[in-house]
Amino acid sequence: MNRKDVPSKTPETFHVKSFGCQMNVYDGERMAEMLAGQGMTASTDGAQADLVILNTCHIREKAVDKVYSDIGRMVRDDGTRPMIAVAGCVAQAEGEEISRRAKSVDIVVGPQAYHRLPALISKAVRGEEAVDTDMPAFSKFDALPGRTKQARPTAFLTIMEGCDKFCTYCVVPYTRGAEISRSWCAIIDEAKALVDGGVREITLLGQNVNAWTGEDDKGRLQGMEGLVRSLAAIPDLKRIRYTTSHPNDMSEGLIAAHGDVEKLMPFLHLPVQSGNDRILKAMNRSHDVDSYLRVIERVRAVRPDIAVSGDFIVGFPGETDAEFEDTLKIVAQVRYSQCYSFKYSPRPGTPAAGMDGQIDSAIMDERLARLQTLINAHQQEFNAATVGRQTDILLERKGRHAGQLIGKTPWLQSVHITAPELSIGDMVDVDIVSAGPNSLAGQPSRRKAA
Ligand code: SAH
Ligand code: SF4
Ligand code: F3S
Numbered sequence: 001m002n003r004k005d006v007p008s009k010t011p012e013t014f015h016v017k018s019f020g021c022q023m024n025v026y027d028g029e030r031m032a033e034m035l036a037g038q039g040m041t042a043s044t045d046g047a048q049a050d051l052v053i054l055n056t057c058h059i060r061e062k063a064v065d066k067v068y069s070d071i072g073r074m075v076r077d078d079g080t081r082p083m084i085a086v087a088g089c090v091a092q093a094e095g096e097e098i099s100r101r102a103k104s105v106d107i108v109v110g111p112q113a114y115h116r117l118p119a120l121i122s123k124a125v126r127g128e129e130a131v132d133t134d135m136p137a138f139s140k141f142d143a144l145p146g147r148t149k150q151a152r153p154t155a156f157l158t159i160m161e162g163c164d165k166f167c168t169y170c171v172v173p174y175t176r177g178a179e180i181s182r183s184w185c186a187i188i189d190e191a192k193a194l195v196d197g198g199v200r201e202i203t204l205l206g207q208n209v210n211a212w213t214g215e216d217d218k219g220r221l222q223g224m225e226g227l228v229r230s231l232a233a234i235p236d237l238k239r240i241r242y243t244t245s246h247p248n249d250m251s252e253g254l255i256a257a258h259g260d261v262e263k264l265m266p267f268l269h270l271p272v273q274s275g276n277d278r279i280l281k282a283m284n285r286s287h288d289v290d291s292y293l294r295v296i297e298r299v300r301a302v303r304p305d306i307a308v309s310g311d312f313i314v315g316f317p318g319e320t321d322a323e324f325e326d327t328l329k330i331v332a333q334v335r336y337s338q339c340y341s342f343k344y345s346p347r348p349g350t351p352a353a354g355m356d357g358q359i360d361s362a363i364m365d366e367r368l369a370r371l372q373t374l375i376n377a378h379q380q381e382f383n384a385a386t387v388g389r390q391t392d393i394l395l396e397r398k399g400r401h402a403g404q405l406i407g408k409t410p411w412l413q414s415v416h417i418t419a420p421e422l423s424i425g426d427m428v429d430v431d432i433v434s435a436g437p438n439s440l441a442g443q444p445s446r447r448k449a450a
Contacts, residue, residue, distance in 0.1 A: 022203065026157070033147065088111055146190075273312060293334070309336055312339060386432045393430055407430075
């Protein structure tokens with residue numbers, strides 16, 4: 001099919017806009033690095049770029065709606081528009097349907113095919129249909145250029161991708177495909193390149209990151225704890241984090257690493273989704289409330305100060321008031337340092353979308369508000385408990401005021417300090433002086449760190 005309404009000039013500038021999870025952010029960075037490597041220039045002004053890449057998320061309906069409204073806004077005052085590429089999970093789920101629904105979309109590229117973006121751009125320039133939602137057996141990572149110098153001291157690094165768990169509400173197994181672990185050497189090499197480029201903290205990413213498995217450089221079978229221990233040996237890497245972990249993949253070895261790998265930060269994002277066993281079963285979560293709580297107990301036994309965060313869905317089909325109350329109960333039991341919580345969103349093609357007992361949106365609103373009130377109270381309490389303590393933070397970015405810098409504690413809380421003599425990338429000891437619901441205020445410590 002030939003398309004005539006396409007901007008036919010080869011784009012010289014581009015802008016990537018990522019929606020969705022950290023992995024989408026990572027993919028967006030890799031696309032940007034690849035296009036820059038081809039001689040294109042990144043534009044901070046999305047409205048003026050020759051090519052706009054919308055790196056999309058399909059997890060909830062709201063996220064998808066946002067993409068289509070964004071596409072609609074791309075036409076400039078003079079009637080021209082950029083070349084538009086839809087990448088990410090909506091691209092994978094909807095494929096060429098997207099260019100039918102939004103005529104101004106020139107390129108559709110799935111999350112496992114974006115290394116072929118340069119060829120797709122050439123096709124689009126020629127006015128040809130440019131859709132690629134293949135899930136090739138070889139890894140896209142082999143075809144991408146190496147990492148370049150990073151603007152920030154923190155970076156994401158995808159170590160595994162995809163999901164074999166098939167929770168009944170979730171699109172990820174369809175949009176990202178089956179679980180695939182990247183090779184040990186590729187991961188270590190990428191980490192070293194990031195650290196050489198100034199990175200001091202790496203967050204390992206995967207939809208079930210702790211399901212990572214592979215052979216090390218000596219041919220021994222390793223799990224994620226081996227990888228963490230090996231990364232911890234990179235001298236200038238100061239901090240390691242990982243997300244998202246699944247309760248069933250929390251191995252003894254990984255739990256032990258939390259007790260003795262100093263660079264592994266005391267923070268665990270471990271979603272449970274619901275506090276009721278019947279709902280967990282209907283969700284096909286393959287763990288129950290008890291086994292989840294036991295995992296947390298074991299981690300806390302080796303690392304008592306670990307901050308635990310979670311994800312929750314309210315209003316899963318058939319969820320009764322009493323079953324929702326169980327979710328409040330587990331929240332009260334675990335006392336999370338922070339959480340993400342969502343109204344259930346029926347997704348096309350998932351088993352739960354066809355289940356009886358879909359819950360009224362107003363009831364979901366009410367449940368979500370109650371859940372979030374409780375979660376926010378715990379988060380506030382968690383933050384307040386750090387006031388008066390001394391801790392190290394890694395300075396990540398500038399704050400709004402002159403001389404203000406923002407860094408994170410080991411427990412992932414943002415801390416604002418005013419210290420014009422310090423720079424982004426510095427690790428500093430600070431005393432926490434006050435706490436709000438979402439961030440802390442600190443000052444450089446005069447005491448020696450404990
Ligand atoms: N792999 C991770 C999370 C992936 S998606 C895990 O298993 O925990 C991130 C979060 O989005 C999920 O934890 C879940 O809370 C939420 N989510 C996924 N599908 C959803 C849906 N259909 N409606 C509402 N929330 C959803
Ligand atoms: Fe989705 Fe479940 Fe897989 Fe997480 S484990 S990505 S919620 S299917
Ligand atoms: Fe969204 Fe895809 Fe991530 S659906 S949450 S961008 S894996």
